[in-house]
Amino acid sequence: MEVTKGLITLSSLIVLVQLANNLFNPILQITQLLADHYSSEPIIEKINYLKSKSSNTASGIQLPKTDLLKNLVINLNKNICFSNGLRISLDKNYNFTLADKILVVGPSGSGKTTLLKSLCGKYGIYSKDICVTNKQENSNLSSLCMYVTSDNAIFPGTILENITLNNDVNIYKLKEIINTLGLKAMVKYSCKCKSINLLSSGEKQRIVIARALLLSNKYFLFDEITSAVDRGYTEKIRKLFFSLDGGFIEVAHKIGNNEKKKYDKVIVLRGKE
Template sequence: MPEVVVENVHKSFGALEVLKGVSLSVGRGEVFALIGRSGSGKSTLLRCMNGLEKINSGRIEIAGHALGGDAKALRKLRTDVGIVFQSYNLFPHLTVGENIMLAPRIVKDVAKPKAREVAREVLQLVGLSEKFDSYPDQLSGGQQQRVAIARSLAMRPKVMLFDEVTSALDPELTEEVLMVMEQLARDGMTMILVTHEMGFARRVATQTIFMHKGKIWERGPSATLFADPQTPELRQFVKSDVK
């Protein structure tokens, strides 16, 4: 049974059709990378998967939840599907630990001692155990992004979505974050990531999808897709990335 099913999804913003019949299936423990130029529909597809954008037609089922239900169903979906963005969105007036504890306490009604235990556990996973009592402005960008990942992990999601999480970071901080994501992949987390990090996609993603003009243009095992592009569009995209 796939963990993520997307069937013939269309999404428009006014007269602009951004997704033009997208379909994909992600098995449990797989890592899918979505690549392509800006405006190809990658981030919109990811946001549709978490119900942040409403699709016009088609079907999305993720972690056993069908999108399109009421607000209560959507909240339940988001307890099983974590999403991390380019911007960290940490609350500046809360410590790192408090930022991570917030959602489990409010959404899942987890008791404070248990929430604190979980927060320390996920901080250890992202290599920031010592930052529990720090405030976001005391952290580097890479550390803040790792806290954002830890905050999602504290909800015990079945699927993690990553939307260009390293695009605002310099190369050294980018590597910090990618190492955390690579460890999650090794631990068997189902992940879908929009990324410009082609080396990471080649190395870590089980499948890579190249999107172009709102459609899936090519897809396949990452090593094969990068080594032997089948369309001029992907060949040009890979070539431009190498430069």
């Protein structure tokens, strides 16, 4: 080696290694960022396409006024058979409107997610045991609903980009949401202090909720959306849900009896048949 031959000192070798790292590490990081960028482009393009196809405004399809929401009635039979062959059992027949705040509870695997997806009408799951009636106008329920789950995508980029998806948004509404959800510091320092890939499950869920509330005025179907969020933020998130002009449906496991009383109705699933 050159060091052993006396042609270069050990300290000089260490300096050269550090300089090489300073040169090549940024190149490797840029390569990774470019790969992330190009891999996310098709997803972003599809989102923009779906938004342009299904949205009448930049913030999504506007829900009808509250008095019209009360006239759109959803009827659920006690025993529901879905198109995918799954059967679920409720404790009784239910009916509710899009103006109601609804909680869905039941044991794991009882079909809560399947029920929400069928109501959303966008996952190829349907049932004749779920009937939608409207006294005043013909409304497509699937066009009014937005299914929100903790599995919703988190993209390479900053936290703010993940929330806004680079849309022009109401800055006051944005500030209110990120402050309530405890995302202000994360939004401000996301490029410096934490990679999007290092976010915890609870942080990702809060970002998904912020995105949904900011970009859509639809009827929300929340599926275990606070399962990884601590109790303090869960209470703040539910306050946001109850402040919505229209109703919503929330599937939740960890919820006390006092919290259940705040909902207009609690739908109880007994399990699969």
